[in-house]
Amino acid sequence: MIDRPLSVVKELIENSLDAGASQIEISLADGGRRLIRVSDNGAGIPFDELPLAVKPHCTSKIRGLDDIYYSLTTLGFRGEALSSIAAVSHLTLTSRTAAEELGGRLEVSGGALVRHERDNLQPGTELEVRDLFFNTPARLKFLKSRQSETSQISTLLSSYALAYPEVRWSLVSQDRTVLSTTGDGDLYGVLLDLLGSEVGEKLVPVDFEFPPQAVSGYISPPQYHRHNRQRQWYFINRRPVGNKLLYKAVDDAVREFLSAGKFPLGAFFLELPPEEIDVNVHPMKREVSFAQPQGIYSLLRTAVSRAVGQTAAARQRQLTRGLAAVIAPAKFPGAAPADDPGSDPDTPPGFQALPLYEEGQALPLDPAAPPAPAGPPPAPIDFRPRPPAPTAASTGQPVSVSLGIGQPVSQYTAPHPSESGPPEVGIGMVSQIGDSFLLAATNHEVYLIDQHAAHERILFEGLYARLQAEQRGGMRQRLLFPLIIELLPGQAELVQAFGPALTALGFACELGAGPSLVVREVPLLLAGRVTVELVHGVFSELAEQDTSTLLADQIKELAASLACRAAIKAGERLPPDECYALVQQLLSRRSSLSCPHGRPTLIRLGVEELRRMFLR
Amino acid sequence: MKVVINQELLAGTLSAVNKAVSTRSVNPLLTHVKFVAEPDNLTVTGTDGEFTIRRNVAISGAEPGRTLIPAKLLSELTSRLPKKDITLELRDNQLNVSVGRSSYDLTVMWDDTYPDLPDYNEHRLVVLPCGMLKRSLLQTSFSAVKDSATGAVHYTNSVFFSFKDNRLDIVATDGHRLALKRNDGLSANDIERDLLLPVRVAEELERMLPDDEEATVEVFHYSNQVFFKFGNQLLVSSLLDVKFPPYERVIPKDISSKVHVGREELMDALGRVLLVCKQKDQNPVGYLETQGEIVNLTSDGGDYGKGHEELEAEINGEDIKIAINPRYLIDVLKVLGGEQITLNWTSEVSPVMITSPRDPAFTYIVMPIRMD
Numbered sequence: 005m006i007d008r009p010l011s012v013v014k015e016l017i018e019n020s021l022d023a024g025a026s027q028i029e030i031s032l033a034d035g036g037r038r039l040i041r042v043s044d045n046g047a048g049i050p051f052d053e054l055p056l057a058v059k060p061h062c063t064s065k066i067r068g069l070d071d072i073y074y075s076l077t078t079l080g081f082r083g084e085a086l087s088s089i090a091a092v093s094h095l096t097l098t099s100r101t102a103a104e105e106l107g108g109r110l111e112v113s114g115g116a117l118v119r120h121e122r123d124n125l126q127p128g129t130e131l132e133v134r135d136l137f138f139n140t141p142a143r144l145k146f147l148k149s150r151q152s153e154t155s156q157i158s159t160l161l162s163s164y165a166l167a168y169p170e171v172r173w174s175l176v177s178q179d180r181t182v183l184s185t186t187g188d189g190d191l192y193g194v195l196l197d198l199l200g201s202e203v204g205e206k207l208v209p210v211d212f213e214f215p216p217q218a219v220s221g222y223i224s225p226p227q228y229h230r231h232n233r234q235r236q237w238y239f240i241n242r243r244p245v246g247n248k249l250l251y252k253a254v255d256d257a258v259r260e261f262l263s264a265g266k267f268p269l270g271a272f273f274l275e276l277p278p279e280e281i282d283v284n285v286h287p288m289k290r291e292v293s294f295a296q297p298q299g300i301y302s303l304l305r306t307a308v309s310r311a312v313g314q315t316a317a318a319r320q321r322q323l324t325r326g327l328a329a330v331i332a333p334a335k336f337p338g339a340a341p342a343d344d345p346g347s348d349p350d351t352p353p354g355f356q357a358l359p360l361y362e363e364g365q366a367l368p369l370d371p372a373a374p375p376a377p378a379g380p381p382p383a384p385i386d387f388r389p390r391p392p393a394p395t396a397a398s399t400g401q402p403v404s405v406s407l408g409i410g411q412p413v414s415q416y417t418a419p420h421p422s423e424s425g426p427p428e429v430g431i432g433m434v435s436q437i438g439d440s441f442l443l444a445a446t447n448h449e450v451y452l453i454d455q456h457a458a459h460e461r462i463l464f465e466g467l468y469a470r471l472q473a474e475q476r477g478g479m480r481q482r483l484l485f486p487l488i489i490e491l492l493p494g495q496a497e498l499v500q501a502f503g504p505a506l507t508a509l510g511f512a513c514e515l516g517a518g519p520s521l522v523v524r525e526v527p528l529l530l531a532g533r534v535t536v537e538l539v540h541g542v543f544s545e546l547a548e549q550d551t552s553t554l555l556a557d558q559i560k561e562l563a564a565s566l567a568c569r570a571a572i573k574a575g576e577r578l579p580p581d582e583c584y585a586l587v588q589q590l591l592s593r594r595s596s597l598s599c600p601h602g603r604p605t606l607i608r609l610g611v612e613e614l615r616r617m618f619l620r
Numbered sequence: 621m622k623v624v625i626n627q628e629l630l631a632g633t634l635s636a637v638n639k640a641v642s643t644r645s646v647n648p649l650l651t652h653v654k655f656v657a658e659p660d661n662l663t664v665t666g667t668d669g670e671f672t673i674r675r676n677v678a679i680s681g682a683e684p685g686r687t688l689i690p691a692k693l694l695s696e697l698t699s700r701l702p703k704k705d706i707t708l709e710l711r712d713n714q715l716n717v718s719v720g721r722s723s724y725d726l727t728v729m730w731d732d733t734y735p736d737l738p739d740y741n742e743h744r745l746v747v748l749p750c751g752m753l754k755r756s757l758l759q760t761s762f763s764a765v766k767d768s769a770t771g772a773v774h775y776t777n778s779v780f781f782s783f784k785d786n787r788l789d790i791v792a793t794d795g796h797r798l799a800l801k802r803n804d805g806l807s808a809n810d811i812e813r814d815l816l817l818p819v820r821v822a823e824e825l826e827r828m829l830p831d832d833e834e835a836t837v838e839v840f841h842y843s844n845q846v847f848f849k850f851g852n853q854l855l856v857s858s859l860l861d862v863k864f865p866p867y868e869r870v871i872p873k874d875i876s877s878k879v880h881v882g883r884e885e886l887m888d889a890l891g892r893v894l895l896v897c898k899q900k901d902q903n904p905v906g907y908l909e910t911q912g913e914i915v916n917l918t919s920d921g922g923d924y925g926k927g928h929e930e931l932e933a934e935i936n937g938e939d940i941k942i943a944i945n946p947r948y949l950i951d952v953l954k955v956l957g958g959e960q961i962t963l964n965w966t967s968e969v970s971p972v973m974i975t976s977p978r979d980p981a982f983t984y985i986v987m988p989i990r991m992d
Contacts, residue, residue, distance in 0.1 A: 479905060479943075482969060482987040484795055485865040512990075528903045528989055531796060532765065535774070585902075 009036025015085035020044035035153030043130035051108035163244035212307030223270035257308035464567035621685020877937025
């Protein structure tokens with residue numbers, strides 16, 4: 005299936021990889037239309053076999069029948085690629101194996117053998133494809149501009165560079181180097197090159213195993229994102245793939261930190277047993293199908309959730325440390341500003357904060373061995389610059405640390421400096437601005453808080469938290485007068501579909517005459533906040549949801565929707581003590597930097613930002 | 621217009637009337653107070669359009685006239701003037717306010733669109749003792765929700781007046797608890813009327829009513845407004861156009877146990893356990909459990925710690941066990957007199973009823989919190 009230069013490059017580099025090359029160079033002229041040259045230092049092809057290489061259905065990659073059924077780990081095996089390319093171009097294949105003294109050269113034009121001769125060569129293989137589609141004007145017509153074809157190839161190559169960091173890659177187009185890697189095997193180094201150091205240095209490792217499956221890679225913290233997926237790479241057993249299920253897993257994992265239409269950057273490597281996947285549903289092999297899609301979805305989603313949950317929680321701690329020092333101790337000297345049981349500052353926060361990702365999924369995630377909360381779990385590759393350690397913290401300056409599993413979390417929870425220098429005098433006052441935002445200040449920073457988003461986050465986590473911790477059971481406030489909500493056509497079905505989720509969140513309701521929904525109990529957290537308008541709002545939102553999703557997802561959707569609608573609105577005037585209580589509660593949350601829909605809850609302006617703003 | 625009035629009298633009048641004046645109104649007229657002078661009477665009115673307070677002040681020798689004066693400015697100026705007679709004199713668009721050597725000219729205005737009150741005198745509903753109404757409001761209005769968060773008006777934002785069978789029920793609820801004061805023996809000529817007063821107005825009325833057993837308040841109902849006239853004051857409010865739920869139905873009938881306990885003791889103990897409740901700012905949970913002659917009161921605040929109180933009680937019936945918002949109980953214990961109160965219990969899912977032997981006309985019910 006050779007339809008454009010991209011597919012040629014793909015076939016050729018896969019051949020190079022299958023040949024065990026550690027160095028692959030690609031040159032393009034006119035976006036590959038005039039010339040595609042791929043040279044490698046791989047095993048090479050013996051002189052006698054050169055003509056076979058361009059014959060259809062000849063492959064050297066299958067040695068026996070067993071290979072086909074059980075152990076195909078090569079990227080290609082059907083033996084179609086080279087012959088198809090040869091048929092539509094002027095192809096020159098030069099190659100030498102290590103065993104040979106000389107190599108050979110084979111020239112084919114439009115599928116016809118032109119020359120087969122000995123040549124003096126270095127070991128390895130080079131393929132030159134000139135004048136692609138010279139004899140098939142129809143396909144030529146469908147090629148895009150030079151820039152477009154080049155950028156497609158560059159995107160493809162970045163995937164392979166990530167999948168094979170031990171290979172030295174270079175892509176030259178019109179004598180300009182588009183991409184080059186060192187080939188030293190450092191995946192992170194490749195990502196740094198591809199994403200730039202600003203994002204690169206903030207990347208968070210993704211590392212999750214559920215034997216025999218595993219996920220590794222890196223993801224950007226939510227504050228770094230793109231509006232498309234171009235900086236996301238997915239691999240299964242090192243093969244670059246694009247798959248909606250995988251996209252959805254990552255989207256769902258970050259949904260509560262990023263609003264819709266924003267995508268984190270990152271590379272995700274899934275290692276799956278070969279029998280779990282079928283890559284041959286599409287000749288380009290970009291598409292894969294899974295034997296157990298739900299398990300794969302859970303695997304990736306859990307892996308990403310953990311990584312992002314940790315980074316979000318750690319970032320919150322870092323950002324709000326100053327504020328917490330001022331506000332929280334007013335009531336709890338020496339205690340963590342939290343009122344939930346998972347607030348032990350020595351526990352990595354992500355594990356508690358995002359529990360449901362580990363429940364109710366098809367995948368029973370490692371029930372025997374929960375991630376050890378104590379001690380730093382190993383990072384796959386330790387690459388990050390060490391954070392400027394406690395010296396910076398003791399000056400009260402916000403510490404800019406990159407966050408990752410490799411560092412003990414206690415670092416972020418170090419109490420605000422007080423052992424040296426004058427004691428902190430917190431302002432700790434919270435004012436409301438425009439009936440919509442809260443402003444809190446300490447001696448070192450100013451915080452701006454979106455009251456709606458903040459309260460939404462608090463309610464969401466409160467509703468959601470009661471599902472993870474059985475110890476408090478479901479506290480529900482019984483209503484004096486049942487709330488009777490007349491249902492519109494279709495809503496009764498919706499109520500039934502979401503019934504279990506409603507119950508799980510602490511509603512006691514039933515279908516009544518009319519039809520109507522009769523609510524007798526509401527979650528304690530929402531006591532006094534559930535109105536007919538709220539329920540209708542939630543229903544109209546749910547109507548757009550897919551009712552066939554997992555219960556855990558339904559619950560989450562419902563909790564997010566309820567939280568959003570029950571939360572204090574922008575434009576609502578709050579008495580000062582409520583403002584204060586809101587900030588306090590927000591600080592006690594794990595990942596309070598964004599509301600469940602991904603909008604930010606809190607903006608921090610440190611002295612350094614203020615200096616910059618005042619041009620000092 | 622020219623009026624001479626004592627500083628203290630004017631300051632008091634303005635501060636009372638200003639309760640109804642809006643501070644930030646889209647209609648600038650409503651940030652003014654209206655003065656209407658007659659030879660022997662000065663009428664001062666403040667309104668926000670929904671809620672009106674009017675006071676009549678006896679004066680003598682005034683030159684009649686009328687004007688609209690910026691409410692806040694006049695009030696602040698008056699309170700800073702010496703305690704002597706103040707002369708207010710209207711000269712064109714300026715109101716001259718003078719005492720001794722102090723003299724101020726305030727820009728005033730007149731506009732016929734300033735809301736006026738309809739003639740309500742024909743529509744008297746009932747005459748009530750001031751003290752009775754004041755106590756009823758005090759014992760009920762706290763149960764309502766102070767302000768509606770969404771701006772939508774709901775029955776939980778009201779105090780409900782139900783006239784029926786020669787009695788007046790005053791009721792308020794927030795949907796989880798309800799307070800009811802039943803006033804029997806009204807000579808109200810079989811009127812049957814349901815009035816929903818905004819809770820803010822009910823609270824203001826409670827504060828304004830004199831604590832005088834002799835005094836009476838006349839209640840008028842005309843169109844969608846209610847008028848309370850007492851002494852030299854008039855309070856007028858628009859009524860809420862919502863339906864109050866059938867409150868009599870939720871009052872438990874089959875009481876399975878009665879717990880008599882000291883009111884102040886219980887209130888103090890609740891106040892202490894409230895300190896160690898989870899979510900004490902929002903939805904605190906306390907646990908009440910009886911055992912023999914003891915009421916155990918506990919709270920679990922998770923990281924905050926926990927609390928336990930034992931209270932002696934007289935218990936008739938089976939042992940009870942409920943989870944409840946301690947604040948709901950504290951609220952009612954504050955407004956009840958007497959040494960003892962009674963907790964009336966039916967089941968874990970039924971409301972708990974609090975009654976007072978000294979005040980049988982009062983009923984308070986709270987819905988429990990349920991756990992799995």
